[in-house]
Amino acid sequence: MPPEEFTRPHDVLVLGAGNAAMSAALTARARGASVLMIESANRDIRGGNSRHVRNIRYSHNAATDFVTGRYDADEYFKDLMRVTDGNTNEDLMRFMIDASEDCVDWMLAQGIKFQPPLSGTLGLARTNAFFLGGGKAMMNSYFKAAEKAGIDIVYEAEVESIEMDGSRFQAAMVRHDGELHRVEARTVVLASGGFEANIDWLKEGWGDIAENFLVRGSPMNTGKVLRSMLDNGAKPIGAPDQCHAVAIDGRAPKFDGGISTRIDCVIFSVVVNKNGERFYDEGEDIWPKRYAIWGRLVAKQPDQVAYAVIDSKSMGLFMPTVYEPFQSDTLAGLAEQLGVDAATMEKTIQDFNAAVQPGDFNATEPDGCHTEGVEPKKSNWARKIDTPPYYGYPVRMGITFTYLGLEVNRRAQVFMNDGKPAENIWAAGEIMAGNILGQGYAGGTGMAIGNVFGRIAGEEAARHARN
Amino acid sequence: MPETETLQEAKRVMQICNACRYCEGYCAVFPAMNKRLTFSDGDVTYLANLCHGCQGCYYACQYAPPHEFAVNVPKAFAELRAETYRDYAWPGIFKGLFEGNGKWVALITLVLTIAVTAGVFMVQGADVVAGVHTGTGAFYKVIPHDVIVYLASAPFLFAGLAFIVGLVTFWRDIGGKPGELLHPGALAQALKDAGQMKYMSGGGHGCNYPNDNFSMGRRHAHQMTMWGFLLCFAATSVATLYHYAFGWEAPYDYFSIPVILGTLGGIGIVIGPIGLLMIKKKADPAPQDTKRTGMDVAFLWLLMLTGITGLALLALRETAAMGTLLAVHLGIVLGMFVTFPYGKMVHAVYRLGALIKFAHERRS
Numbered sequence: 019m020p021p022e023e024f025t026r027p028h029d030v031l032v033l034g035a036g037n038a039a040m041s042a043a044l045t046a047r048a049r050g051a052s053v054l055m056i057e058s059a060n061r062d063i064r065g066g067n068s069r070h071v072r073n074i075r076y077s078h079n080a081a082t083d084f085v086t087g088r089y090d091a092d093e094y095f096k097d098l099m100r101v102t103d104g105n106t107n108e109d110l111m112r113f114m115i116d117a118s119e120d121c122v123d124w125m126l127a128q129g130i131k132f133q134p135p136l137s138g139t140l141g142l143a144r145t146n147a148f149f150l151g152g153g154k155a156m157m158n159s160y161f162k163a164a165e166k167a168g169i170d171i172v173y174e175a176e177v178e179s180i181e182m183d184g185s186r187f188q189a190a191m192v193r194h195d196g197e198l199h200r201v202e203a204r205t206v207v208l209a210s211g212g213f214e215a216n217i218d219w220l221k222e223g224w225g226d227i228a229e230n231f232l233v234r235g236s237p238m239n240t241g242k243v244l245r246s247m248l249d250n251g252a253k254p255i256g257a258p259d260q261c262h263a264v265a266i267d268g269r270a271p272k273f274d275g276g277i278s279t280r281i282d283c284v285i286f287s288v289v290v291n292k293n294g295e296r297f298y299d300e301g302e303d304i305w306p307k308r309y310a311i312w313g314r315l316v317a318k319q320p321d322q323v324a325y326a327v328i329d330s331k332s333m334g335l336f337m338p339t340v341y342e343p344f345q346s347d348t349l350a351g352l353a354e355q356l357g358v359d360a361a362t363m364e365k366t367i368q369d370f371n372a373a374v375q376p377g378d379f380n381a382t383e384p385d386g387c388h389t390e391g392v393e394p395k396k397s398n399w400a401r402k403i404d405t406p407p408y409y410g411y412p413v414r415m416g417i418t419f420t421y422l423g424l425e426v427n428r429r430a431q432v433f434m435n436d437g438k439p440a441e442n443i444w445a446a447g448e449i450m451a452g453n454i455l456g457q458g459y460a461g462g463t464g465m466a467i468g469n470v471f472g473r474i475a476g477e478e479a480a481r482h483a484r485n
Numbered sequence: 486m487p488e489t490e491t492l493q494e495a496k497r498v499m500q501i502c503n504a505c506r507y508c509e510g511y512c513a514v515f516p517a518m519n520k521r522l523t524f525s526d527g528d529v530t531y532l533a534n535l536c537h538g539c540q541g542c543y544y545a546c547q548y549a550p551p552h553e554f555a556v557n558v559p560k561a562f563a564e565l566r567a568e569t570y571r572d573y574a575w576p577g578i579f580k581g582l583f584e585g586n587g588k589w590v591a592l593i594t595l596v597l598t599i600a601v602t603a604g605v606f607m608v609q610g611a612d613v614v615a616g617v618h619t620g621t622g623a624f625y626k627v628i629p630h631d632v633i634v635y636l637a638s639a640p641f642l643f644a645g646l647a648f649i650v651g652l653v654t655f656w657r658d659i660g661g662k663p664g665e666l667l668h669p670g671a672l673a674q675a676l677k678d679a680g681q682m683k684y685m686s687g688g689g690h691g692c693n694y695p696n697d698n699f700s701m702g703r704r705h706a707h708q709m710t711m712w713g714f715l716l717c718f719a720a721t722s723v724a725t726l727y728h729y730a731f732g733w734e735a736p737y738d739y740f741s742i743p744v745i746l747g748t749l750g751g752i753g754i755v756i757g758p759i760g761l762l763m764i765k766k767k768a769d770p771a772p773q774d775t776k777r778t779g780m781d782v783a784f785l786w787l788l789m790l791t792g793i794t795g796l797a798l799l800a801l802r803e804t805a806a807m808g809t810l811l812a813v814h815l816g817i818v819l820g821m822f823v824t825f826p827y828g829k830m831v832h833a834v835y836r837l838g839a840l841i842k843f844a845h846e847r848r849s
């Protein structure tokens with residue numbers, strides 16, 4: 019038996035139930051449309067990667083209760099142009115940034131709560147508004163608003179494929195309770211995120227090493243909707259083999275490890291692979307991108323694992339970690355615990371120590387403390403690893419999101435390969451973020467893209483359905 | 486303090502929170518946590534008593550069960566507070582009263598109430614107790630003033646002593662310096678935070694109950710209870726002053742200061758606990774220490790019964806019911822005072838200690 023909601027006609031079908039999906043569903047409902055949301059997760063992990071977020075980057079012309087100062091559209095634009103290296107649809111980017119100005123007010127109106135800027139806001143207190151309690155609290159407010167608005171939501175319902183007639187959406191094939199159901203609606207909004215939790219798909223771009231990637235967010239984001247749309251002739255955008263990834267603790271769960279597993283100590287460390295050898299300049303001054311590059315660097319090492327080694331001098335200089343570090347009074351002892359070749363690691367660190375040049379160490383900015391005569395060199399924060407106890411963290415690549423998505427226009431309409439927009443299909447959020455973020459990332463942009471295009475998609479779909 | 490499973494769990498959870506910090510906007514716990522890299526027994530004991538159990542950080546937590554991290558801050562802290570109450574009980578032989586506390590409190594109160602009532606009937610005789618007494622000194626015809634004073638002040642003063650011993654030990658164990666406990670600025674800040682029940686306001690939106698819903702209801706109900714209690718206390722203090730300083734004997738006029746304070750306070754300790762009981766009944770058990778429900782409920786009923794018998798005494802003081810009501814009221818108040826150091830009331834003591842510590846930390 020299909021759930022009763024599947025058989026009732028709806029104006030707008032929304033696939034997914036994260037930030038983008040909610041932005042679309044609530045907007046469509048407010049315009050009078052009947053809305054059905056299909057969410058593959060259960061109630062405990064509903065809301066996709068949006069339940070792991072912390073903040074939203076939006077343009078504003080003055081300080082508010084939630085941000086410490088002005089961050090206008092021009093500055094936002096410059097920042098995104100820089101991180102994407104111009105790999106973007108400038109027109110859409112500009113449009114998204116301008117529209118982001120009322121994201122926070124709109125979210126407040128849905129009952130979402132923000133916190134005042136506090137000490138721990140990671141240097142983003144001016145540019146980003148922080149959700150009180152983070153993404154899960156935000157999603158709880160969203161679901162409450164959706165229930166109140168009379169939006170139908172079916173949990174544990176996974177879209178397997180999309181049925182189309184030319185450029186027209188007909189129905190979604192949805193698996194619920196072990197059975198496949200055909201769910202029709204007048205229009206559809208695709209908001210089911212990326213495919214970062216689909217290891218098989220990641221292998222297409224990365225090869226077998228993807229087996230060892232850890233997924234920071236929801237296990238639900240397998241990209242089935244995206245794949246089906248591409249099969250139906252929708253036009254792709256963004257690099258198919260690229261993803262945003264950071265260095266996280268190797269002991270993190272396979273899925274849903276979220277924010278707490280990241281490893282911040284790389285710049286103070288000597289990072290070795292399992293053979294005990296260094297492989298990259300740990301002190302390269304590339305903030306804020308340094309987190310992003312270390313994911314990839316580690317992924318290229320044997321077994322896709324590396325070990326960040328520090329001594330007691332550096333303890334306390336970085337965010338505390340979710341797992342205790344391995345600890346030993348000797349480097350050999352530490353190497354043994356980490357499962358690294360001890361003789362090589364000791365030699366690597368000896369050579370490193372011998373190459374460290376004198377300088378004034380400064381934890382908070384590039385300090386020029388560097389090495390000479392080792393390959394690779396360490397160009398900042400280079401201090402001898404010589405004061406026991408020694409600490410080590412295993413590091414793996416944690417994938418945040420994928421870049422491949424569907425091409426859209428300002429109205430969030432999905433393009434088909436013939437260059438024309440599909441009739442009744444809109445997309446929002448991660449599934450189309452590649453239009454704006456061709457590469458790179460600036461924290462908080464994901465929420466803005468999802469909200470701006472989600473609202474547009476909801477509005478357009480509602481209007482289309484009710485005409 | 487031996488390292489218990491409860492302490493371990495609190496430390497485990499704090500280590501995860503400290504790597505996450507998403508909940509820093511809710512209350513004082515997270516800013517206090519941010520200042521630490523590791524957590525000693527004293528640290529988590531302090532944080533547990535700083536937590537107001539608003540449940541906000543439970544519903545907000547992306548690591549709450551069924552996630553393998555299984556983070557449940559309010560529950561871990563509530564369980565640790567139960568250990569605080571037991572471990573700092575003075576004298577130590579009474580620690581056991583915190584196991585099955587609800588039953589102990591009920592039993593002690595019942596025994597005292599029966600004893601006082603039976604005693605009054607036996608000593609004064611049914612004629613006096615069931616007689617109608619009016620005018621100055623009416624109450625004291627049933628129970629002499631001195632008897633009331635000695636009976637009530639002995640356990641009350643003893644409770645005060647037990648509180649001080651508990652607080653000083655607690656303060657030392659959470660790493661407070663002896664001189665700082667009474668630091669005027671910090672004390673004032675702590676009293677303000679307690680008086681406004683600031684950290685039941687979940688970053689400005691209230692506690693979360695019965696589920697992830699935000700509401701100020703719990704805070705308001707606690708405010709009524711706490712301020713009701715304090716008004717009753719003020720009423721008694723004013724009455725004592727009247728009696729000894731001015732020689733004015735109870736019963737006082739309906740519009741006298743002690744009666745007005747006592748009436749308002751009595752209403753507070755009846756309505757407030759009713760609200761708290763209703764919230765308790767509806768609330769999701771997941772983020773709570775359900776093993777301690779008995780302790781909470783017993784204290785809530787004790788306050789309510791104190792208020793109800795007090796208000797009834799006021800209403801019926803010119804009738805034949807006055808004598809019995811006075812005895813029963815006194816018995817219940819005695820039960821409350823006797824169980825003060827061995828029941829829920831101690832929360833106020835350690836929470837105040839934790840708030841003072843937080844006030845110091847905020848300054849530095």
Ligand SMILES: Cc1cc2nc3c(=O)[nH]c(=O)nc-3n(C[C@H](O)[C@H](O)[C@H](O)COP(=O)(O)OP(=O)(O)OC[C@H]3O[C@@H](n4cnc5c(N)ncnc54)[C@H](O)[C@@H]3O)c2cc1C
Pocket residue numbers: 033034035036037038039056057058059064065066067068069070071072073074075175176177178209210211212234235236238239240241242243276277417418419446447448449461462463464465466468
């Ligand atoms: C640890 C972490 C922290 C982050 N922090 C931030 C931050 O602070 N700020 C920020 O802006 N961005 C952040 N991001 C990025 C952000 O999470 C994403 O940009 C954003 O959540 C995407 O929103 P969305 O609605 O498009 O997708 P999601 O929120 O991922 O929602 C996808 C929805 O679709 C459902 N779904 C998936 N497949 C199917 C299917 N086949 N059938 C039915 N339903 C399906 C999912 O269950 C989910 O409900 C973070 C990401 C991670 C992993």
Ligand code: HEM
Pocket residue numbers: 536537538679707710711714715758761762765781782784785788829832833834836837
């Ligand atoms: C320093 C002052 C006080 C503070 C900071 C404080 C704080 C709290 C907090 C946070 C709770 C909920 C968590 C818990 O159950 O422990 C609570 C419960 C309670 N408090 Fe207080 N309190 C204070 C004083 C008082 C006073 C003076 C009274 C009245 C006698 C009182 C009565 C109660 C009652 C009855 C409960 C139980 C509520 C329930 O279980 O639902 N409190 N208090």
Ligand code: SF4
Pocket residue numbers: 151152501502503505506507508509542543545546547548549556558
């Ligand atoms: S309760 Fe959960 S979400 Fe909040 S700080 Fe702790 S780990 Fe993070």
Ligand code: SF4
Pocket residue numbers: 508511512513514515535536537538539540541542543558559684
């Ligand atoms: S339950 Fe409320 S008061 Fe306690 S730590 Fe969590 S947010 Fe703070």
